[in-house]
Amino acid sequence: MDQDPTALVDIHNHLVPGVDDGARSLEDVLASVERMAREGIRKIITTPHLDGSLTLDAGRLERRLGEVDEAFELAVRALGERLPHIDFRRGHEVMLDVPDVDFSEPRLRLAGTSFVLVEWPHLRVPPGTLQVLRRVRSEGYRPVVAHPERYMGIDLEIARRWREAGAYLQVNYGSLDGRYGGDARTFAGQLLRRGWADYLASDFHGRPERKLYRAEAWERIGSLDGEEALARLCVTNPGRILLDQEPLPVPGIPQKRGLWAKVKGILKQESA
Numbered sequence: 264m265d266q267d268p269t270a271l272v273d274i275h276n277h278l279v280p281g282v283d284d285g286a287r288s289l290e291d292v293l294a295s296v297e298r299m300a301r302e303g304i305r306k307i308i309t310t311p312h313l314d315g316s317l318t319l320d321a322g323r324l325e326r327r328l329g330e331v332d333e334a335f336e337l338a339v340r341a342l343g344e345r346l347p348h349i350d351f352r353r354g355h356e357v358m359l360d361v362p363d364v365d366f367s368e369p370r371l372r373l374a375g376t377s378f379v380l381v382e383w384p385h386l387r388v389p390p391g392t393l394q395v396l397r398r399v400r401s402e403g404y405r406p407v408v409a410h411p412e413r414y415m416g417i418d419l420e421i422a423r424r425w426r427e428a429g430a431y432l433q434v435n436y437g438s439l440d441g442r443y444g445g446d447a448r449t450f451a452g453q454l455l456r457r458g459w460a461d462y463l464a465s466d467f468h469g470r471p472e473r474k475l476y477r478a479e480a481w482e483r484i485g486s487l488d489g490e491e492a493l494a495r496l497c498v499t500n501p502g503r504i505l506l507d508q509e510p511l512p513v514p515g516i517p518q519k520r521g522l523w524a525k526v527k528g529i530l531k532q533e534s535a
């Protein structure tokens with residue numbers, strides 16, 4: 264683990280320039296990572312979008328990965344000069360648009376580990392998700408479902424069964440602040456209360472006009488006495504991905520309100 268126990272690790276964001284709907288240019292990348300660093304984020308696994316169906320066509324996959332490789336290397340070089348203390352790696356956010364996505368290419372996975380960040384198409388829960396997750400797991404990969412709280416048709420029973428099938432759940436910071444509407448905020452809260460979210464991440468799209476929502480999420484969880492959960496969700500568990508280790512259990516966040524002073528103290532300490 265990092266020497267600094269408050270160094271945050273972000274496992275979901277779009278900071279490879281010009282390859283998806285995230286950062287458009289190196290300037291966007293540098294400005295974004297500077298902002299993230301100011302918020303205490305020290306390690307970043309960036310996750311450009313990729314359609315899983317591409318993995319079934321070796322030629323098209325290689326072309327796409329070549330494009331991402333090239334843009335990623337430019338970002339790595341620029342960040343190495345401007346922000347050398349930031350650990351910048353990559354994976355992909357893989358859309359499960361076919362049931363038999365092939366994850367054998369290490370560049371598809373988070374920092375080349377056995378973890379894969381996945382999402383379902385059209386922000387809906389399609390039929391057959393359990394079989395897909397079980398298959399991914401049986402092939403030796405560890406699926407992390409991106410922003411489960413954002414899916415139409417999601418409920419606690421589905422989330423419970425995804426976890427039972429061996430998937431981990433990653434909630435977006437912005438969901439806790441209503442960035443994706445009331446239903447996503449409510450469901451994110453339900454996951455956190457039960458200790459069913461394994462990771463929090465920014466899903467930051469690398470544009471100056473976008474918010475990170477890190478501070479807002481921390482305020483909400485901190486005010487509910489969720490400090491221990493925050494450390495697990497933002498530091499320990501995403502840090503364990505880099506070590507190719509499964510997440511530790513996250514304590515459920517109680518519903519009672521804590522003290523503002525306590526929250527401010529934690530935020531101050533965390534950003535120091």
Ligand SMILES: [Fe+2]
Nearest residue numbers: 275276356466
């Ligand atoms: Fe994303």
